[in-house]
Amino acid sequence: xxxxxxxxxxxxxxxxxxxxxxxxxxxxxxxxxxxxxxxxxxxxxxxxxxxxxxxxxxxxxxxxxxxxxxxxxxxxxxxxxxxxxxxxxxxxxxxxxxxxxxxxxxxxxxxxxxxxxxxxxxxxxxxxxxxxxxxxxxxxxxxxxxxxxxxxxxxxxxxxxxxxxxxxxxxxxxxxxxxxxxxxxxxxxxxxxxxxxxxxxxxxxxxxxxxxxxxxxxxxxxxxxxxxxxxxxxxxxxxxxxxxxxxxxxxxxxxxxxxxxxxxxxxxxxxxxxxxxxxxxxxxxxxxxxxxxxxxxxxxxxxxxxxxxxxxxxxxxxxxxxxxxxxxxxxxxxxxxxxxxxxxxxxxxxxxxxxxxxxxxxxxxxxxxxxxxxxxxxxxxxxxxxxxxxxxxxxxxxxxxxxxxxxxxxxxxxxxxxxxxxxxxxxxxxxxxxxxxxxxxxxxxxxxxxxxxxxxxxxxxxxxxxxxxxxxxxxxxxxxxx
Amino acid sequence: xxxxxxxxxxxxxxxxxxxxxxxxxxxxxxxxxxxxxxxxxxxxxxxxxxxxxxxxxxxxxxxxxxxxxxxxxxxxxxxxxxxxxxxxxxxxxxxxxxxxxxxxxxxxxxxxxxxxxxxxxxxxxxxxxxxxxxxxxxxxxxxxxxxxxxxxxxxxxxxxxxxxxxxxxxxxxxxxxxxxxxxxxxxxxxxxxxxxxxxxxxxxxxxxxxxxxxxxxxxxxxxxxxxxxxxxxxxxxxxxxxxxxxxxxxxxxxxxxxxxxxxxxxxxxxxxxxxxxxxxxxxxxxxxxxxxxxxxxxxxxxxxxxxxxxxxxxxxxxxxxxxxxxxxxxxxxxxxxxxxxxxxxxxxxxxxxxxxxxxxxxxxxxxxxxxxxxxxxxxxxxxxxxxxxxxxxxxxxxxxxxxxxxxxxxxxxxxxxxxxxxxxxxxxxxxxxxxxxxxxxxxxxxxxxxxxxxxxxxxxxxxxxxxxxxxxxxxxxxxxxx
Ligand SMILES: Cc1ncc(COP(=O)(O)O)c(C=O)c1O
Ligand SMILES: Cc1ncc(COP(=O)(O)O)c(C=O)c1O
Numbered sequence: 001x002x003x004x005x006x007x008x009x010x011x012x013x014x015x016x017x018x019x020x021x022x023x024x025x026x027x028x029x030x031x032x033x034x035x036x037x038x039x040x041x042x043x044x045x046x047x048x049x050x051x052x053x054x055x056x057x058x059x060x061x062x063x064x065x066x067x068x069x070x071x072x073x074x075x076x077x078x079x080x081x082x083x084x085x086x087x088x089x090x091x092x093x094x095x096x097x098x099x100x101x102x103x104x105x106x107x108x109x110x111x112x113x114x115x116x117x118x119x120x121x122x123x124x125x126x127x128x129x130x131x132x133x134x135x136x137x138x139x140x141x142x143x144x145x146x147x148x149x150x151x152x153x154x155x156x157x158x159x160x161x162x163x164x165x166x167x168x169x170x171x172x173x174x175x176x177x178x179x180x181x182x183x184x185x186x187x188x189x190x191x192x193x194x195x196x197x198x199x200x201x202x203x204x205x206x207x208x209x210x211x212x213x214x215x216x217x218x219x220x221x222x223x224x225x226x227x228x229x230x231x232x233x234x235x236x237x238x239x240x241x242x243x244x245x246x247x248x249x250x251x252x253x254x255x256x257x258x259x260x261x262x263x264x265x266x267x268x269x270x271x272x273x274x275x276x277x278x279x280x281x282x283x284x285x286x287x288x289x290x291x292x293x294x295x296x297x298x299x300x301x302x303x304x305x306x307x308x309x310x311x312x313x314x315x316x317x318x319x320x321x322x323x324x325x326x327x328x329x330x331x332x333x334x335x336x337x338x339x340x341x342x343x344x345x346x347x348x349x350x351x352x353x354x355x356x357x358x359x360x361x362x363x364x365x366x367x368x369x370x371x372x373x374x375x376x377x378x379x380x381x382x383x384x385x386x387x388x389x390x391x392x393x394x395x396x397x398x399x400x401x402x403x404x405x406x407x408x409x410x411x412x413x414x415x416x417x418x419x420x421x422x423x424x425x426x427x428x429x430x431x432x433x434x435x436x437x438x439x440x441x442x443x444x445x446x447x448x449x450x451x452x453x454x455x456x457x458x459x460x461x462x463x464x465x466x467x468x469x470x471x472x473x474x475x476x477x478x479x480x481x482x
Numbered sequence: 483x484x485x486x487x488x489x490x491x492x493x494x495x496x497x498x499x500x501x502x503x504x505x506x507x508x509x510x511x512x513x514x515x516x517x518x519x520x521x522x523x524x525x526x527x528x529x530x531x532x533x534x535x536x537x538x539x540x541x542x543x544x545x546x547x548x549x550x551x552x553x554x555x556x557x558x559x560x561x562x563x564x565x566x567x568x569x570x571x572x573x574x575x576x577x578x579x580x581x582x583x584x585x586x587x588x589x590x591x592x593x594x595x596x597x598x599x600x601x602x603x604x605x606x607x608x609x610x611x612x613x614x615x616x617x618x619x620x621x622x623x624x625x626x627x628x629x630x631x632x633x634x635x636x637x638x639x640x641x642x643x644x645x646x647x648x649x650x651x652x653x654x655x656x657x658x659x660x661x662x663x664x665x666x667x668x669x670x671x672x673x674x675x676x677x678x679x680x681x682x683x684x685x686x687x688x689x690x691x692x693x694x695x696x697x698x699x700x701x702x703x704x705x706x707x708x709x710x711x712x713x714x715x716x717x718x719x720x721x722x723x724x725x726x727x728x729x730x731x732x733x734x735x736x737x738x739x740x741x742x743x744x745x746x747x748x749x750x751x752x753x754x755x756x757x758x759x760x761x762x763x764x765x766x767x768x769x770x771x772x773x774x775x776x777x778x779x780x781x782x783x784x785x786x787x788x789x790x791x792x793x794x795x796x797x798x799x800x801x802x803x804x805x806x807x808x809x810x811x812x813x814x815x816x817x818x819x820x821x822x823x824x825x826x827x828x829x830x831x832x833x834x835x836x837x838x839x840x841x842x843x844x845x846x847x848x849x850x851x852x853x854x855x856x857x858x859x860x861x862x863x864x865x866x867x868x869x870x871x872x873x874x875x876x877x878x879x880x881x882x883x884x885x886x887x888x889x890x891x892x893x894x895x896x897x898x899x900x901x902x903x904x905x906x907x908x909x910x911x912x913x914x915x916x917x918x919x920x921x922x923x924x925x926x927x928x929x930x931x932x933x934x935x936x937x938x939x940x941x942x943x944x945x946x947x948x949x950x951x952x953x954x955x956x957x958x959x960x961x962x963x964x
Contacts, residue, residue, distance in 0.1 A: 342660030
């Protein structure tokens with residue numbers, strides 16, 4: 001970020017936080033220049049950015065004023081998906097989405113990738129390069145079934161922070177969190193089984209259900225508190241549900257952290273109905289607040305929670321290093337992993353183990369929590385600026401994903417096709433529903449700082465959404481007076 | 483290899499090839515020293531090795547003589563497995579096997595690992611290290627669904643040698659050949675389906691069948707010509723078989739190369755019965771003879787052959803780079819791959835792509851073909867020396883695996899337990915049968931040169947087998963005279 005961008009971000013935040021009220025006069029260029037120790041032209045450039053964003057308004061001869069503020073948009077209400085098991089659809093949309101991720105000329109706000117440019121990641125690559133040069137024997141050969149013990153020991157240590165007690169022997173390394181969830185499902189479920197999911201929920205897991213011939217039942221989910229325990233209980237009474245998949249910490253896509261009381265309640269519900277819990281903690285370490293939230297697994301007493309995670313969000317997805325703590329399903333998970341892909345790459349495992357051991361991991365994650373929290377605030381502010389009224393936006397408690405609910409009439413699947421032509425990619429909400437609900441929603445990746453490219457993309461998204469809304473309204477005849 | 487080991491190997495081969503007959507006098511130490519341009523003591527050391535191996539016998543004052551030779555053992559006869567679909571067992575035995583691979587103090591003749599110590603592999607690790615230092619962006623992020631196009635292009639080029647026509651777009655990168663086979667099965671089969679396999683056949687694939695709830699029917703297989711087409715046809719008439727898994731080139735464990743006429747016949751049989759062929763070509767590039775044998779896929783005309791392979795045997799298993807050419811099942815294979823493990827590690831893919839592009843791959847494989855052929859001859863000769871009479875041994879046409887059939891009475895599962903106490907691990911034949919047949923067989927990995935450690939291990943295996951045979955014979959009362 002250049003100096004003026006930095007200053008613009010800072011000022012935007014202050015406006016956001018209400019330090020200067022709507023209509024209030026801002027400090028003069030000279031004042032800010034002295035206060036921040038930057039040149040006059042830097043301040044002028046920063047003010048120009050804010051003016052472009054319609055955050056401030058210039059008044060000839062008297063300086064800059066805070067623009068009339070839009071009210072903070074509300075969070076989305078509890079979801080209301082169909083209450084019966086369905087086959088997962090949406091595969092074709094997902095292939096398009098994932099394939100375009102490889103085209104560098106596309107602004108991929110749809111991706112689930114973290115920020116990979118931070119200097120605190122460097123020791124990881126140094127370590128990998130060192131291993132490849134000096135530890136060839138281990139790096140070349142077949143890995144053991146459960147993965148490298150050096151890494152499993154470090155993961156066991158890290159998990160203490162989430163209240164999760166597990167030794168290296170309780171952990172199985174997998175190819176990312178996807179590999180962990182896949183082994184978990186394969187170990188527990190049969191084709192034709194029913195599994196409950198949050199709604200909306202991560203498309204990758206739902207496609208896995210489809211791959212294994214498992215039906216999904218989507219459970220109403222609150223954007224601040226998580227899955228509705230009441231709705232889940234009703235579903236459990238009505239259907240022979242085998243298990244439930246939950247992302248309780250910094251949920252994808254809604255960003256909530258399930259309160260501990262609810263985590264406890266879910267465990268006892270699972271016990272009463274004898275179902276298993278597939279817990280996906282992939283974003284748990286990226287919670288805004290420290291210490292990090294507990295896992296559901298930490299409340300598990302009879303081994304029915306299969307905890308899945310990976311370093312794809314905290315470090316880098318290209319490592320493909322994930323893990324599972326499968327509780328009572330250890331042997332079956334080992335078999336499922338072996339069946340699906342054999343063993344893992346030893347090199348990336350050993351590099352991560354050393355990175356954690358030497359303290360680099362804690363340092364990096366501490367930094368990223370701050371960075372992402374900051375980014376999300378900025379992005380939220382820009383979304384509010386560029387998008388029409390009447391939207392709902394989540395207030396994520398961690399991670400780097402924002403979920404925006406647009407007025408009912410907007411079809412984000414169509415919008416995203418238009419955006420694709422502009423080389424902008426967003427994830428339409430329908431991907432996050434087994435049956436293609438949430439067509440009026442989108443998920444935005446806020447892992448990157450708000451560069452000019454990203455801001456411009458967001459602006460264009462807003463414009464296309466405005467157009468779509470207008471077209472939709474033109475098509476809907478106004479209600480006849482009663 | 484030291485100079486004297488080299489000479490010993492050479493002399494052993496000449497004896498093997500019948501250059502000097504049983505009982506014939508060998509050249510004097512001085513003669514050999516002049517002939518090979520080595521010192522007297524080198525020749526003496528070489529003769530000492532051969533004496534230890536009981537290949538030659540010293541006669542005081544008159545030199546060395548070729549020891550009385552055992553006849554070359556015959557190859558195993560056509561196998562006769564049960565002719566009905568069964569659930570795959572043997573999982574517990576396999577966990578023990580794979581876990582012990584990690585213990586460096588064990589002589590793991592059971593492993594499927596290639597020789598990783600060859601200098602021609604070096605450029606691969608240099609490339610990987612370079613990538614990690616200079617191409618971070620690509621190496622850190624999520625890979626595309628099908629894998630790196632740079633690699634797929636190189637694989638397409640290589641496949642021309644096997645008569646296989648495929649473009650980069652027809653290829654999907656997977657986590658090793660296991661990942662390829664797994665995606666193939668998941669794309670084509672449902673639980674409860676029946677799949678035919680060679681008998682004996684690779685345990686990893688059979689465990690996959692178990693993982694996906696698929697039944698195996700084992701088809702009689704000849705150790706020189708491959709699966710019995712007649713037996714397969716009978717099975718197809720009798721059972722609703724969905725597909726067949728074949729390792730037609732340098733078969734694991736039997737080492738045969740299926741003649742082209744049979745490959746063609748299998749394809750037309752598959753067409754007539756509308757089944758798919760899962761072709762596993764993982765050892766195809768390691769055939770003794772050049773040019774390498776054709777794939778079954780090269781005879782495929784309607785996309786019903788799913789060709790699976792990897793660099794685990796030609797380069798190194800720790801890369802976890804495999805691929806599949808899924809023919810008409812491309813979209814379903816992509817889904818299955820995504821469901822089971824998401825995407826792959828980009829770094830190892832790109833390193834392999836550069837290794838092939840720069841000509842290092844061809845050089846390495848050419849070398850390994852020679853090295854393995856040589857090793858196999860030596861190992862075979864030693865097996866004959868140390869094992870009891872009445873054994874059958876395969877004559878592999880490539881790769882580095884030897885299959886030994888012992889007299890019926892010998893139980894290799896028990897023998898391997900005894901050997902485990904001596905820190906020697908062999909793969910008992912029962913792992914290679916869905917129902918635990920072939921308990922009197924074992925597979926030996928001959929990828930390594932015959933070092934003193936390996937020779938000693940082989941000697942000990944022979945001793946334990948001798949003991950087991952004696953015990954078994956003592957238990958069986960001699961047949962009463964008629
Ligand atoms: C909730 C959730 N689970 C699992 C995954 C897959 O993670 P990995 O890349 O480690 O396989 C993702 C990635 O986007 C995710 O958001
Ligand atoms: C015939 C055969 N297929 C597949 C595999 C698995 O290969 P990979 O390590 O590439 O997954 C092996 C490995 O031993 C094998 O022998």
